Amino acid sequence: MEASLQQRIREIEAQQAALQRELAELYRQAGEATRPPLAGVRILDLSWAVFGPLSTQMLSDMGAEVIKVERVDGGDMGRQTYSAYFTNRNKQSLAVDLRQPEGREIVFKLAETAHVFLQSFRPGVVERLGIDYTAVSQRNPQIVYCSLSGFGQDGPYRHRRAADLIIQGMSGVMSLIGHEGTPPTSAGFLVCDVTGALHNAIAMLLGYIVQQQRGIGQHIELSLFDSAITLQSFPMTWYLNNPDEPPQRAGGGHWRHLPMYGVFETRDQPIVMMAAMREDQWTGMTAVPGMESGRRSPV
Numbered sequence: 001m002e003a004s005l006q007q008r009i010r011e012i013e014a015q016q017a018a019l020q021r022e023l024a025e026l027y028r029q030a031g032e033a034t035r036p037p038l039a040g041v042r043i044l045d046l047s048w049a050v051f052g053p054l055s056t057q058m059l060s061d062m063g064a065e066v067i068k069v070e071r072v073d074g075g076d077m078g079r080q081t082y083s084a085y086f087t088n089r090n091k092q093s094l095a096v097d098l099r100q101p102e103g104r105e106i107v108f109k110l111a112e113t114a115h116v117f118l119q120s121f122r123p124g125v126v127e128r129l130g131i132d133y134t135a136v137s138q139r140n141p142q143i144v145y146c147s148l149s150g151f152g153q154d155g156p157y158r159h160r161r162a163a164d165l166i167i168q169g170m171s172g173v174m175s176l177i178g179h180e181g182t183p184p185t186s187a188g189f190l191v192c193d194v195t196g197a198l199h200n201a202i203a204m205l206l207g208y209i210v211q212q213q214r215g216i217g218q219h220i221e222l223s224l225f226d227s228a229i230t231l232q233s234f235p236m237t238w239y240l241n242n243p244d245e246p247p248q249r250a251g252g253g254h255w256r257h258l259p260m261y262g263v264f265e266t267r268d269q270p271i272v273m274m275a276a277m278r279e280d281q282w283t284g285m286t287a288v289p290g291m292e293s294g295r296r297s298p299v
Contacts, residue, residue, distance in 0.1 A: 036063020041208065044069065044110050045091070046131075047120035048076040050164070050190055051224055052148050053087035054197035056118060059204060060090045067110055068093040098129050107131055108139050115211065116204050120148040123158045133219040142217040144207035148200060152223040162224050167192040171228035176235060179251045196227040260285055 041064040045056045053068070053076065060066045068088065070076050072095045078084045097103040108131075111117055117136055119126055126132040126147075133145040147153060150162020168174050168186050178185030203220050211217060229236075235247040235255060247255040253262030260276035276282045 038062040038064040041065065041116070042067070042114045043116040043118065043204070044107070044114040045118050046107075047118050047148060049078050049120075050083050050087055050193040051196045052118055052120040052200070053078060053083075054194065055200035055204065056091070057087050057089065058197065058201040066091040067114075069107060069110075070095050072097045098131065104130055108136070111136050111143060112140050114140065114143065115208055116144045116146065118146045118148070118200075118204070122161075123149055123153045137217055137219075140217070142211055142215060144204065144211055144217055144220065146200065146204055146207070146220045146222065148196075149221070149223050151225045153221050157225075164190045164193045164224075167224045167228045171225055172232050172235075173228060176247055176249055176255045178249050180249050182249075191231070192224055192228040195231060196222070196224045199227045199230075 038059055041059070043056050043059060043064050043066045045052065045066050045068045047053055047056070048070070056064075056066045056068075068076070068091045070093055075093075075095060076084065076088070078087060094106075096106050098107065119131070121129075133147070136145055137143055149158065150167065151157035151160055165186055168191065169184060171192065173191065174184040174186060177187060200222050203222055207218055207220055238256070239246055248257065249255070250257055250262070254277075258277060260274050260282060262274065264272045264274060266272055274285070276285050
């Protein structure tokens, strides 16, 4: 009887131990499930304003650790505006004088344990400071080094300063905003900065994936101008295939001047947005009381 009881006790203890292991595994899996996708990724951010900082902010929201390196004489210019609050949350920051050997060594030490290095100095500046891709990759051969600029690292415009408004004009974005016969009109918000930040976030992620899969680093270049050109992909494609029908400004409407694509004021004053771009959508519009039923679609 006693031996049987002892056996039963051992069985119960074994069941309890198995249950504890199962619970521990469930807790571990739950922790992994809620762990941010980029937890453990370290980014060294030497950019400022919106273009660069917003891109690292996106990765910070996904769990990446972002260490922001700022100037000793006032820090990121974005601190002077509200943009600092939506481009730099959850980041760590420090002020470093990159003109001094001690300051550059701090950056090199941080780069040794970083996965991504981001900088937005004008072309040629990082070479003069001694923190270009060649120098940084000597300390960390697997580093993903991203260089941001207004108009690229080479070419006739490489040394030109850039801002969102300038890029809107140079890229042709302004050519389709506003009404014909009026001065150029901006989008009213930082459309090129945000677009550039999205493209750079994707570029950094792709660089990180290659780094993890192949164990190699690389130098990525991205310009605000190149990124803004993608906003014009549809109008540009249209013009290349229809050179006699160039896109035109249409206010709140479509640059192809589709009659039922735009902002309309009704008789009782409320504003209505309509976007009938296909035959079936136009047919549906003609079924609305007051519309001409059976009218042929101009779409």
